[in-house]
Amino acid sequence: MELTLRFFASFREVVGQKTIVREYDDVSTVGDVLEALTAEYPGLELHGEDGSLREYITVMRNGRDVAHIDGLDTELSGGETLSLFPPVAGG
Structure with missing residues (x-):
């Protein structure tokens, strides 16, 4: 399956571009894609020590937060389209 992947803020810096298109044969869930991305771009650091998605990372599928x-x-x-947003701080 072909997916468009969009990266924001520090994730964009790690990947080197805002948008990439990837073809995946063996993925069916958001978790599968995130595992593949972590293998391709170790600097993304998407998962915590327990294997769950790190706190405050937002992943959106077609504009809707996958947490919902x-x-x-x-x-x-x-x-x-999957969009990945790192934790953001500021004010």
Whole structure:
């Protein structure tokens, strides 16, 4: 399946570009894609020590936060867009 992946702030710096398109054969969930991205870009540091998504990281599937769907178990299909936002601080 082909997915468009969008990266923001420090994640964009790690990946080197804002948007990439990737073809995945063996993924079906958001968690699968994040594991593949961590393998490709170790500097993303998406997972905590327990394997869960790090606190304050936001992942959106087609503009909707996956935390409000099925989290890392959110199912994917080809042609979708995942956007990854790192923790942000400031004021």
